[in-house]
Amino acid sequence: MKIVIFGLTISSSWGNGHATLWRALCRALARRGHEIVFFEKDVPYYAAHRDFFAIPRGRLHLYSSWESIVRVAAEELRGADVGLVTSYCPDAPTATELVLGSSVAASVFYDLDSPVTLERLRAGEEVFYIGPRGLSDFDLVLSYAGGKAIDELRDRLGARRVTPIYGSVDPEVHRPAPPLEYCAADLSYLGTYATDRQDALERLFIEPARRLPNLRFLIAGAQYPEDFPWTTNIFFVRHLPPSEHPGFFSSCSLTLNVTRSAMAEMGYCPSGRLFEAAACGAPILSDDWEGLDTFFAPGEEILIARDTGDAIDALKLPREELSRIARNARERVLDEHTSDRRGLELERALERVFDTPPSVSATGCSAT
Secondary structure (H helix, E strand, C coil): CEEEEEECCCCCCCCCCHHHHHHHHHHHHHHCCCEEEEEEECCHHHHCCCCCCCCCCEEEEEECCHHHHHHHHHHHHHCCCEEEEECCCCCHHHHHHHHHCCCCCEEEEEECCHHHHHHHHHCCCCCCCCCCCCCCCCCEEEECCCCHHHHHHHHHHCCCCEEECCCCECCCCCCCCCCCHHHCECEEEECCCCHHHHHHHHHHHHHHHHHCCCCCEEEECCCCCCCCCCCCCEEEECCCCHHHHHHHHCCECCEEECCCHHHHHHCCCCCHHHHHHHHCCCCEEECCCCCHHHHCCECCCEEECCCHHHHHHHHCCCHHHHHHHHHHHHHHHHHHCEHHHHHHHHHHHHHHHHHCCCCCCCCCCCCC
16 A cells, blocks of 8 residues: 555654654554655754654655645645544644545544543644544544543544554564663653653652662653752653664663553553563553553553552562563563554554445534
């Protein structure tokens, strides 16, 4: 298939979770013989931190304005099987019109931020990347979250066919690597600063650091404010490019996953960091949320912390126990959560669209 994507970014991993997912999924689809064309608006924020330049078996179109690229986009769609628009695509409304007016066999919307989308709709806020007809005109809607998000995308936005495509990992990229000396830590955390993660980070990372001053704690990420509550044993790396993530995860005794509040409340929404850390052989400590046990077995493949005491208990576990949990998690990821597996899931979802198109379109569905 030829798949044309209008997305937020694939070229820069700075401050977003879209790029790493798309890189892994595009490589997997290319290995399966598909052609990928990705349209990305060339904004200064991502241009200054660009760390990816070419798509295997495909093309990356960086453009300054929609007017400058619309003819090229229309031409690419004329020869395409699938036209796909993502959440947070800067030109999502106009890209949607172009895809829906094209001759592609399947029009697709991929909400990589479905918990945030639905949270904003419930609050009556505008969601710029979804038009007034919701998602009713798309042949297929993909969701980064499962569980009740699937029902809400149908009921609230009129999606006719919804399939979860969760995050994943490319084992060729994320695997055990030589440790990075400056990333050595008893507990590490990799993530962009977010206010809705701060409470959990206080309980599960900062307070344990205060109580265990002889241990080394490490945060790597962007956008941390000057008034962040640092302690003398919390060290900081401002930003790690994806190429250094395996070394980061291979350098720690234990790594922490903290889920954004909208994702945790929605449930069934695993961060791609979970799969990346597990594939690199790092023992994982995570906050708890509904559906987590669908992806990893608590106590056997992942450790769960609900409060500071749980986090401290995890830090006191013998290295042999942490290694056992890490091995189990890596095996689970390689079996069930690779980008090749997600590519196959996407193929199957598209085949169902090609084989059994809906006979009646949903109409009159509002996004507000």
